Amino acid sequence: MRKTARLFLATAACATLPLGLAACSGSDDTADTETTATATETVEATDTATATESSPAETEASAASGTSAAAEDPEQVHSLDLNVGDCLTDETSEGSIEEVGVIDCAQPHTGEIYHGFDIAEGPDGQMPDTIDTDAETGCVEAFAGFVGVPWEQSALSISWMQPSPDTWEADDREVLCVVFEDGVDTTGSLEGSNR
Template identity: 40%
Template sequence: MSTTTHRRLTPVAAAASLMIGLFALTGCSVLDTVLPKDEAVRDDKTSEVTEAGQADVFTIAVGDCFNDVDAEEISEVPVVPCDQPHDYEAYSAFDLAGDEFPGDEAVTQQAGDGCTPPFAEFNGVGYDDSTLYLGYLLPTEDSWNEQADREVLCYIYEENVQTTGTLKGAAR
């Protein structure tokens, strides 16, 4: 699965500076939240993430909060409970149609087209009027062909800062 943002993310150097600053301000507990090493724990009844950890990218669901991974293709994602600081919140998911992989450009276009309407429903403000951003996790040609991966997972985020809590209804 590959990661794509509808708008550009900040350079890696800026993210590294932010992480160093957060570590200096809040201590070692930030590393446990941002760089969890163990598998995430989910509530048996609600499937909500209750303890931060790594999750297979194919198990990320709408409502999950997760942190950035510095890679174009990913297999695991650091997920955290949404009441902890996080980079992204999954707000919608849908499957792309077709048997043949349509190409990276077509997948990206369909993801943008499919993630924009639910962004407005989730946020309370249309994407063009929002100060928030959207991104998506996309199938790669390999995951499409080898794992029948067709899912696009849409996520919302604030640029350059982590969010604590949900952005649902943020209306900004």
């Protein structure tokens, strides 16, 4: 059975001001779920790392250089199978996503999933009308506990993945919060970076 895609919505970005101060504001683009969810996009798949046998010489050379071929190739993971702590390699725009590249956080990546939480159901188990703002609020509130500074004072940006109407019907309630640096690949975790 084919899994349906989750929504990747509303990038909330911080803008750096003169004198090194940063200010952020929530996105105004999240008010109309139908508008933001209309563009459906399948993230392009990159080659999935496959297990291969290495000769002892290749293994020693890899260990000596501190690199691993398997660690450098992202694994394509379905959006419903992502977890807090996963680092992502695909730049994702607003819309529906099925798969994203996941890589070890020690390798260059475009974002890191730093928090996850469930959205409260609306009446009769329906998806709440406030899901976009609830998702944004939850991600902003968890930001300082992960990065070390409040989101409003950070030079970093956030976005999130949330249930789509289809995944909601399949009992998906989870929001996954993503931290990233605009236009720059990050190496290592941003946890405790105080940026």
